[in-house]
Amino acid sequence: MSVLIFADQFQGNIKKSALEAVQYGSKVAQQLGTQATAIVLGEVSADELASLGRYGASKVLHVADARLNELETGVGVKIIAEAVEKENADVIVFSHNFSGRAIAPQLSARLKAGLVAGAIALPDTSAGFVVKKNVFSGKAFANVNITSAKKIVSVLPNTFNVEAGSGTAAVEAFAPSISDADFKIKITKVETVSGEVPLTEAEIVVSGGRGLKGPENWGILEDLAHALGAATACSRPVADAHWRPHHEHVGQTGFTVRPNLYVAIGISGAIQHLAGVNGSKVIVVINKDAEAPFFKAADYGIVGDAFEVVPKLTEAVKKYKGK
Amino acid sequence: MKILVCISKTPDTTAKIAFIDNNTKFSEAGVQFIINPYDEWYALVRALELKETLNATVHLITVGGADTEPVIRKALALGGDEAFRVDADSHDSYFIASQIAAHARSENYDIILTGKETIDYNGSSIGGMVAELAGLPFVSIASKLDVNGTTATLRREIEGGEETVEVSLPVAISAQKGMAEARIPNMRGIMAARTKPLKVIAPVAVDQLTSVTSFELPPAKAGVKLISPDNVEELVKLLHEEAKVI
Ligand SMILES: Cc1cc2nc3c(=O)[nH]c(=O)nc-3n(C[C@H](O)[C@H](O)[C@H](O)COP(=O)(O)OP(=O)(O)OC[C@H]3O[C@@H](n4cnc5c(N)ncnc54)[C@H](O)[C@@H]3O)c2cc1C
Numbered sequence: 001m002s003v004l005i006f007a008d009q010f011q012g013n014i015k016k017s018a019l020e021a022v023q024y025g026s027k028v029a030q031q032l033g034t035q036a037t038a039i040v041l042g043e044v045s046a047d048e049l050a051s052l053g054r055y056g057a058s059k060v061l062h063v064a065d066a067r068l069n070e071l072e073t074g075v076g077v078k079i080i081a082e083a084v085e086k087e088n089a090d091v092i093v094f095s096h097n098f099s100g101r102a103i104a105p106q107l108s109a110r111l112k113a114g115l116v117a118g119a120i121a122l123p124d125t126s127a128g129f130v131v132k133k134n135v136f137s138g139k140a141f142a143n144v145n146i147t148s149a150k151k152i153v154s155v156l157p158n159t160f161n162v163e164a165g166s167g168t169a170a171v172e173a174f175a176p177s178i179s180d181a182d183f184k185i186k187i188t189k190v191e192t193v194s195g196e197v198p199l200t201e202a203e204i205v206v207s208g209g210r211g212l213k214g215p216e217n218w219g220i221l222e223d224l225a226h227a228l229g230a231a232t233a234c235s236r237p238v239a240d241a242h243w244r245p246h247h248e249h250v251g252q253t254g255f256t257v258r259p260n261l262y263v264a265i266g267i268s269g270a271i272q273h274l275a276g277v278n279g280s281k282v283i284v285v286i287n288k289d290a291e292a293p294f295f296k297a298a299d300y301g302i303v304g305d306a307f308e309v310v311p312k313l314t315e316a317v318k319k320y321k322g323k
Numbered sequence: 324m325k326i327l328v329c330i331s332k333t334p335d336t337t338a339k340i341a342f343i344d345n346n347t348k349f350s351e352a353g354v355q356f357i358i359n360p361y362d363e364w365y366a367l368v369r370a371l372e373l374k375e376t377l378n379a380t381v382h383l384i385t386v387g388g389a390d391t392e393p394v395i396r397k398a399l400a401l402g403g404d405e406a407f408r409v410d411a412d413s414h415d416s417y418f419i420a421s422q423i424a425a426h427a428r429s430e431n432y433d434i435i436l437t438g439k440e441t442i443d444y445n446g447s448s449i450g451g452m453v454a455e456l457a458g459l460p461f462v463s464i465a466s467k468l469d470v471n472g473t474t475a476t477l478r479r480e481i482e483g484g485e486e487t488v489e490v491s492l493p494v495a496i497s498a499q500k501g502m503a504e505a506r507i508p509n510m511r512g513i514m515a516a517r518t519k520p521l522k523v524i525a526p527v528a529v530d531q532l533t534s535v536t537s538f539e540l541p542p543a544k545a546g547v548k549l550i551s552p553d554n555v556e557e558l559v560k561l562l563h564e565e566a567k568v569i
């Protein structure tokens with residue numbers, strides 16, 4: 001018996017969401033009295049691999065195959081299935097990030113292993129294997145029991161604080177039986193949003209709505225985001241009107257974010273918007289209408305005109321950071 | 324070309340979320356049901372666009388009781404050609420995916436489309452499971468889909484960027500924002516939908532791998548702390564000292 005964790009990388013760096021999964025998987029292993037093994041695909045430095053020990057992995061299986069630098073998820077499923085067998089893993093842990101959402105369900109069907117997607121707590125093993133997850137877009141939780149012998153859990157990103165400890169991991173080369181024919185999906189181009197903080201990984205998000213009146217006014221929001229080291233986001237009508245790019249749209253039909261801090265500027269707080277942001281730890285709302293529904297979901301609020309408040313706030317943040 | 328679109332029924336986005344039977348069941352009292360937005364706006368509409376440009380046939384499938392029929396009729400009104408309802412009520416993703424895959428195996432679809440996720444159970448799971456069970460490659464969370472002959476070109480989201488990928492048909496795809504723009508059914512579509520075939524099929528026997536033991540509602544927020552617009556320094560201080568997020 002063991003716990004296997006898929007620690008996925010992007011351009012040679014283990015993703016933050018993957019570290020969360022490693023730490024979660026290590027805690028599950030502790031709970032079950034067994035060890036945690038992480039698996040990494042593609043070319044990654046020895047230091048980066050060994051660092052997984054600090055998040056609780058006792059072993060790292062490394063498939064150092066350049067064909068895996070970018071993830072063909074079907075190949076990923078095949079390799080992880082082979083690792084599950086080799087390690088005799090009963091619990092397999094993913095991040096519920098983009099690659100986890102692609103691989104975990106395929107693996108679940110292949111191994112007939114029940115899957116809880118988007119776990120927000122460690123399993124309760126007192127009666128079965130019950131994992132808590134968000135349902136109804138964060139408006140409720142469900143406790144889900146996995147009844148199959150093998151179990152898969154994917155961890156909702158930005159839910160657990162990752163803390164590096166002092167553990168070490170043994171790195172072991174792993175050569176699964178894959179061939180060129182397994183690569184059914186050809187990745188022809190990878191575009192990175194460089195220079196900016198990727199929205200779904202950001203710890204702070206500054207978001208704007210129709211209250212900002214037009215794309216030419218986004219400078220004040222970007223200044224604040226810059227001062228805070230935050231990613232920028234927007235409400236749906238803003239993206240629909242092409243004031244901002246579509247990949248910034250958060251909410252029910254856009255991205256779901258759960259940063260430590262979400263600053264909403266000139267957004268009314270419609271339920272469909274809240275659905276994508278209500279997992280944020282702290283919400284700040286800046287809106288000139290004291291009756292805006294967003295204030296009901298907020299921790300801190302300023303009733304005022306964004307065009308006056310936001311530049312002042314940026315200055316205050318800069319002053320505080322300068323100290 | 325034959326396309327299958329997986330349609331699920333979800334509570335309207337504004338529905339009040341409450342539970343009954345000792346917090347084991349979602350309370351449907353007064354709740355309006357809609358087609359899951361990702362299934363309708365992106366998966367179905369893109370399938371209909373391909374139908375128009377490539378002369379494809381669009382089939383719809385839902386796994387659910389008779390109460391899902393209004394939702395599947397609406398999908399027919401938008402332009403689906405034929406619908407299938409697997410008569411079973413379950414929230415186990417593996418069970419649902421097995422039903423869809425069992426049907427798919429008998430029809431030889433070129434493309435199977437699902438939404439990115441359901442907005443009630445939020446699994447993001449069924450598309451990948453169907454792909455695996457039907458033996459197809461899977462492109463998840465795709466924001467663009469073009470078909471040229473027997474090759475599909477897609478864009479999919481990854482952490483910090485986007486990928487362009489190519490794959491030979493047949494393929495299974497989960498669709499998100501960007502793939503198409505929402506449509507509204509017209510009167511002619513609504514009339515036509517009444518006579519389009521909706522076949523009810525019996526479920527195949529498969530195990531369920533998960534079960535919901537209970538639901539919970541989140542604790543209520545403590546309430547907003549208002550800060551004067553003339554004292555933004557106070558907000559910065561609170562975010563640092565009290566909330567500890569900056
Ligand atoms: C099925 C469905 C799915 C949807 N999905 C999404 C989704 O994913 N994401 C999403 O965002 N929306 C979504 N919507 C739309 C949603 O219902 C709202 O219409 C939308 O969120 C409103 O955007 P907004 O807050 O930017 O604009 P508005 O509602 O117009 O609000 C603008 C706000 O700005 C304030 N304001 C104006 N001037 C100023 C100023 N000078 N200073 C400060 N404040 C000011 C106003 O008081 C107001 O509260 C969806 C709707 C449906 C039906």
Ligand SMILES: Nc1ncnc2c1ncn2[C@@H]1O[C@H](COP(=O)(O)O)[C@@H](O)[C@H]1O
Pocket residue numbers: 329330331332359361362384385386387416419436437438439440441444445446447448449450
């Ligand atoms: N009961 C169902 N019947 C048919 N398709 C479904 C059903 N439930 C989910 N799906 C499809 O699978 C997608 C992902 O659902 P989920 O894995 O529950 O998030 C949805 O967007 C639908 O396209």
